[in-house]
Amino acid sequence: MKNIAVIGGGLSGLTFTYFLDKLATIKSKKINIDIIEQNSDFAKSKICNFQYNQEIYDNGWHNTIKDNGILFQMILELGLYRYLIESKQTVKVIYDGNDLKNIPEKIFFGYPLDKGQLLSSDIFNLKEKISIFMKLHKNSKLYDISKITVEDFFLSKINSTVYDKLIEPILTSHYGSDISKQSFSLVLPDLAFATIKNSDVENVINEMYKSNISDNILYGKEYRLKFTLKSLIESLESHLSNKVFREFNSKVTSIEKHKKGYIITYGDKKRYYDQVIITSKHTDFLSFFEDDKRLKKYYKELTFTSNIVATLLVKKENLNINSNIGDVIFSEENKYISKVEYVSNKWIDIKSQNIHLLRVYINRQDRVNEILDKSDCEIENIILKELSSIHKNLVIEKAFINKIDKNYIYANIKYSKYINEIEKYLSTNYDKIYFIGNSKKAINLENTIIESREVARYIVEKI
DSSP: OEEEEEEOOSHHHHHHHHHHHHHHHHTTOOEEEEEEESOTTTTTTTSOEEEETTEEEEOSSOOEEETTSHHHHHHHHTTOGGGEEEOOOOEEEEEOSSSEEEOOSSEETTEEOOHHHHHHOTTSOHHHHHHHHHSSBOOOOOSOGGGOBHHHHHHHHBOHHHIIIIIHHHHHHHHTSOOTTBBHHHHSHHHHHHHHHOSOHHHHHHHHHTTTBOSSSOBSOEEEESSOHHHHHHHHHHTOOTTEEEEETOOEEEEEEETTEEEEEETTEEEEESEEEEOSOHHHHGGGGTTOHHHHHHHHTOOEEEEEEEEEEEEGGGOOOOTTEEEEEEOTTSSSOOEEEEHHHHOGGGGGGTEEEEEEEEOOHHHHHHHTTSOHHHHHHHHHHHHTTTSTTOOOSEEEEEEEEEEEEOOBHHHHHHHHHHHHHHHHHSTTEEEOGGGTOOOOHHHHHHHHHHHHHHHHHHO
């Protein structure tokens, strides 16, 4: 019988436990799993929600999923398909301070695939169109994409005007932060893979585009959960077997090497574990490795991004908007807001509540840092002022503000260089301790789940 500890009971820890439990049962492996979480309401800060009439909505970042991702597959496994609502097709537009401008339809990762659409777009003035026409694409090659930024990649391939006025705002709105200076290969792995396969990026992306594009970044149909992400976590818990034990409100105070495994102290308990999986943030676990100067140096040099998202309720009669518009992206010169998502245009069941539901992402990191310490009321007023430039005399019925300080690791080139080195260091110096999710990497929700599954598979094979 192998005893396994999972430190951190968030989505990363629970998905890992779900896969480990499931795979161990299939392979008839005998294990016990303890999930150790210091906060019984661990999901509150990141996965908060609110109720309007009889409906409960998420107020966070993970509000929709694609049918080509692992999260969608996991929902199918959990038997929750009937709770998915398919999105209505909508369009994105850019607000440049004066008017709403239509984004060319044929775009992938912000990369324009149709020159005619680009040149006919009202995003650009006549002088800019001439500049684009004269030098739309560049022929320079990038030989080592692991050493370039997102901005480096696009500026080596396409006119800078197109990047500044179109590509950069689209990417910023999608990723929840300005990503220009982040590692191209880490932030845009699909596009990086296409670049490795073939230096003719436009042809490769055209082939990818044929895979049923539903918006400007990812392909596949988009779905909304007819329940909150917090409910999904609770559903995951309900599918765990009797081999899994939960230790909530239990803070780990030490991890000590002992024989072939580790002794973990938490609360008033000391227990031996053959394998340890750490999914919590480094601020929670770094004290366990106080003497490890290399590990402390790695985390000390990391940069983190913060996030603010607001969900606004507006009565139907107070908001006039083209029902085909799903997202409005604010261009870079605007002061605070990068993206407004018109949720009720995409999910028509919400309109039965006689409301419009808007989700506002404040994405530009310098602006987020400026207002992070402001009150919810002050942030609401800033958002209202910005939105009033589009919607005159806008009245917000209710606003729900969600702020997270130092949420994600900023995947700059320095981080890109050292992440592989730290992975080798950890595997060499901490045999049978696995660091996954936010504990080590700058990865999104889908990749967190993929990593959890792969580590679970590796451990089951080794038992």
